[in-house]
Amino acid sequence: MRIYLAGPEVFLPDAGALAEAKRALCARHGATGIFPTDPVHCPAADAASEDWLAIYLRNEAHIRGAEALIANLTPFRGPSADAGTVYELGFMRALGRPIAGYSNAAMPFEERSRAFLGPAARRRPDGAWEDAEGLHLESFGLRDNLMIDGGIRAAGGPFVTRDVPEEVRWRDLAAFEEALHLLLEAR
């Protein structure tokens, strides 16, 4: 099974080492890991006049060519996962292929949103929480926005969360390996 490895670790200075580590775990489980920065045949990207568009088109080609996707949904610069990773998760769900997620933060989304907002979070008369602009906080006890949890659930995939020490949260791969194992087991 060729699995696209979505996640913000592409932004790490040693992204290549992470790619290798994930690829090795995939191989150990009998699968092939595809990292966003891997080369891929994509004439549209080769012809693109802008670097960022070429990167986009290659990522899209990788996803279209993969049989499944595992997303690193560890919260990224805010209460939710990295926007690019979430885009790719929705993309693969629409293609109808298996998707899985993992996060190295176990705190539920509502609590995480309240922690992020701090004193700006307030209660409505009905007891629900909202932010300083009056926008409601989801309170379903989920791991992230309901579209993320819902897409993974609808696809029958796992969404594994684990608390790991802050300083290794972009490198600890135990939750990734568990999601990989569960994804392959569900085939």
Added chain:
Amino acid sequence: MRIYLAGPEVFLPDAGALAEAKRALCARHGATGIFPTDPVHCPAADAASEDWLAIYLRNEAHIRGAEALIANLTPFRGPSADAGTVYELGFMRALGRPIAGYSNAAMPFEERSRAFLGPAARRRPDGAWEDAEGLHLESFGLRDNLMIDGGIRAAGGPFVTRDVPEEVRWRDLAAFEEALHLLLEAR
């Protein structure tokens, strides 16, 4: 053209009024706006044992039944757009149908990320910016994460940004109407 109206305004206490206003603008341009909370025939959602899953499945049914999507990509609790909206954008792009975006914040993504990080943003020796954990800040001069800008561009859609006063950023619909106009014009 039946257009799915993605955006975090579903979290507003008066989401219904926003839905009506967007629907009226769609009608004025000869299109039909579909709001996430509109009723939809979805047996899987009717059979779902959990409310959040039923909401997810109805949103997915709405998107699958729509001919295009306009996403409100105004930054939401962090430098990027709302995670649920971004998921839906990627989903519709994978279906190969027209997508458009708008944002009521004109500041480029890199500057917005630096403003969000504050003193935690620092320069690498090569001059690039990174966060306190060493993760790179995208610096392509885009409106949001490159997967968002890239998906809209690859689909040939508009991504309209406008600065509006902070207190009306969830209700001002000028950028929405411009995106709607450009989307319909490109047919």
